[in-house]
């Protein structure tokens with residue numbers, strides 16, 4: 001790999017360290033989808049799996065090797081001949097591929113796990129690196145649990161592995177034990193004491209048990225490491241690995257402090273990669289996850305919103321657009337200030353002076369206390385319906401029946417809604433009970449909706465918890481949110497959709513009135 005000395009190689013191990021920590025393993029096709037996304041992200045090396053571990057893993061590594069063209073594909077092996085040969089079986093026909101072989105070097109692992117002495121471990125490492133080098137020019141060697149390895153032993157092992165032909169030496173903090181200055185010290189010592197260190201690229205692989213994985217990785221590149229091993233969304237064993245998006249954006253955002261270091265990561269693909277991998281791996285991204293969490297660019301307090309509206313940089317060190325999100329999120333809650341409300345109304349086209357900001361703000365606060373989050377269409381409704389009673393819901397759930405089960409039973413629902421003084425009932429089927437209920441509701445309301453998000457969560461503890469359903473639906477170019485809470489999640493789903501329908505209905509009345517106004521003015 002041509003190495004400009006300021007470039008940090010990004011070695012992604014989502015498909016190996018990340019995958020091994022999932023509750024259910026991924027299929028070869030899912031792994032391929034992830035690998036192609038990693039390639040689009042600009043990852044330099046993709047660790048595609050551990051071929052000796054199962055025939056399925058070998059097949060997946062081969063499939064990825066055959067499909068990926070830009071990134072180097074790598075397979076993991078212990079310092080065991082058949083492991084190394086399995087990587088060759090999967091990738092050996094390629095022009096370029098990497099064998100990554102590892103053995104533990106800390107006292108506890110050497111004695112208690114492997115039952116050997118350190119001299120024997122060095123010989124196993126030498127033999128394996130040599131074997132791998134007979135197959136490919138690109139060989140990485142890892143000292144597992146390097147973070148807890150006595151420094152003299154670590155120096156001896158690194159020197160021996162480079163001497164045997166390793167082109168990359170990886171220093172893992174396997175159990176996430178070290179602190180940033182300590183880990184930086186280990187890397188610095190290796191550069192000072194290992195005589196042949198300049199013959200290899202030094203890599204780091206930090207786990208996050210103490211929440212230090214990103215900090216440790218960045219402290220290592222300050223001391224000369226030029227490869228970081230990481231996973232998208234910080235997936236990986238136990239508390240996970242160093243998160244790819246955090247190191248990529250840490251390096252990009254603080255390049256000046258980090259001596260001009262850079263990576264090949266295309267940051268605008270980060271949000272998409274994160275969401276795609278979270279979906280395939282069935283590992284949702286926590287809202288507060290740095291860089292890619294749904295809250296990472298949300299501003300809630302009135303003071304913050306006011307600052308962001310004046311100058312985004314007051315509370316944003318990275319723009320959402322730079323990681324592929326569309327825009328920042330200014331949530332309207334009871335903590336929002338007048339400036340925020342005015343700015344949303346400006347965006348909706350309501351000129352200052354055409355409404356009483358103080359009165360709207362007072363009503364907004366009451367609504368925010370009741371609803372939690374207020375949306376732009378709610379604000380427009382406040383402006384339009386001058387009395388709170390006029391905001392009454394058009395649709396109310398009156399009755400709900402659902403029949404659903406296994407073994408080919410077709411989910412069937414019947415729903416009765418109150419619409420003012422009348423009621424209307426519909427029944428229908430669906431591909432699941434929620435779908436059947438939604439079909440009934442859309443038939444009653446006559447609204448052609450596109451469901452874009454559906455989220456269930458438990459509110460409360462254990463058996464007493466309630467099921468909350470949040471939905472987003474698109475209607476007429478706008479997104480509407482609905483929330484429903486009940487002991488029965490099917491009823492929660494119905495309530496959520498009905499709540500969104502009520503917001504749409506109010507927006508329809510406003511739109512009709514506006515056009516009525518426009519035509520009256522034209523007359």
Ligand code: KIV
Pocket residue numbers: 017102142143144145170172173174175205207
């Ligand atoms: O954490 C670790 O030490 C590893 C090695 C196999 C690199 O995952």
Ligand code: ZN
Pocket residue numbers: 017172174205207237241
């Ligand atoms: Zn690991």
